[in-house]
Amino acid sequence: MSARYGFDGQVAVITGGAAGFGLAVATRLAEAGASLVLVDITADALHAAAEKLGALAVVADVSQEPEVDKYVAAAVEAHGRIDLFFNNAGIEGRMAPMTELSVADFDRVMAVNARGVFMGLRAVLKVMKPQGSGVIVNTASMAAIKGAATFSPYIASKHAVLGLTKSAALEGAPYGIRVNCVAPGHIDTRMGRDLTKQINPDDPEGVFRAVSETVPLYKRYGTATEVAxxxxWLLSSESEYVSGSLHLIDGAINAG
Ligand SMILES: NC(=O)c1ccc[n+]([C@@H]2O[C@H](COP(=O)([O-])OP(=O)(O)OC[C@H]3O[C@@H](n4cnc5c(N)ncnc54)[C@H](O)[C@@H]3O)[C@@H](O)[C@H]2O)c1
Incomplete structure (x- = not known):
């Protein structure tokens, strides 16, 4: 697909950049002229993606404070600035009722999805504030606006992403920095597929088909490209008055 928006000369940092939404956004931004810094915990896939897209690769765990500081420092060292930040890495964790979850199950999901997003925002805002510009998109989920039995750590972590988005938008606004979050529904990535295996390990394809049927628009999962x-668009100047909001992309599943 040809680039709809120009990002020539802009520096983009993408966490979870080796797969799924992160890789799809990286691909679009590379086509549109941005310089990319891809961050991921999965080294092999990260290096393959970075080589293909001409990006700088930083292997880092977003749940660890020194590693967050490391990827931000690497971006600044390589490019001197950060214009765009897709704060996206996340995990689904274990699906089970609260009474069957351990505190460690909860902590792991919160560490990546909530603390990791907070630490990324904190470190990147320190770079963007003196620049007086920057655009950030955090990956929340439809799990940011509803509950779900057997999915409490993920639900809590994505509600946290929405709260962090709103606070960061208010803190960034005086500096011309915009912060939004996307809230995808059922999307066909590694995570989307692995969730079907957790729901029914004996028939994940059956779960996939049944979930597809619940989606009002097209009766199918979305794609990483559609999310990208x-x-x-949120990263581009086309959305220059949009900040502090959650943007559902869910085939109308939350419209009812
Ligand atoms: N797929 C869906 O249906 C769906 C729906 C709503 C929201 N989301 C959210 O979208 C984001 C991306 O998910 P995806 O579907 O592309 O999944 P994915 O598993 O395909 O990609 C996630 C990437 O993040 C990386 N990652 C995981 N933990 C990390 C860590 N601690 N540090 C650095 N990198 C790490 C993984 O290695 C992987 O490359 C996540 O935040 C997820 O919660 C996904």
Missing amino acids: NLVV
Whole structure:
């Protein structure tokens, strides 16, 4: 697909950049002329993606404070600034009722999805504030606006992403920095597929088909590219008055 928006000369940092939404956004931004810094915990996939897209690769665990500081420092060292930040890495964790979850199950999901997003925002805002510009998109989920039995750590972590988005938008606004979050529904990535295995290990394809049927629009999962189209619009100047909001992309599943 040809680039709809120009990002020539802009520096983009993407966490979870080796797969799924992160890789789809990286691909769009590379086509549109951005310089990319891809961050991921999965080294092999990260290096393959970075080589293909001509990006700088930083292997880092977003749940660890020194590693967050490391990826931000690497971006600044390489490019001198950060214009765009897709704060996206996340995990689904274990699906089970609260009474069957351990505190460690809860802590792991919160560490990546909530603390990791907070630490990324904190470190990147320290770079963007003196620049007087920057655009950030955090990956929340439809789990940011509803509950779900057997999915409490993930639900809590994505509600946290929405709260962090709103606070960061208010803190960034005086500096011309915009902060939004996307809230995807059921999307066909590694995570989307692994969730079907957790729901029914004996028939994940059956779960996939049943979930597809619940989606009002097209009766199908969304794609990483469809999510990337929304993220790239939010990162672009086309959305220059949009900040502090949650953007559902869910095939109307939350419209009812
Ligand atoms: N797929 C869906 O249906 C769906 C729906 C709503 C929201 N989301 C959210 O979208 C984001 C991306 O998910 P995806 O579907 O692309 O999943 P994915 O598993 O395909 O990609 C996630 C990437 O993040 C990386 N990652 C995981 N933990 C990390 C860590 N601690 N540090 C650095 N990198 C790490 C993984 O290695 C992987 O490359 C997540 O925040 C997820 O919660 C996904």
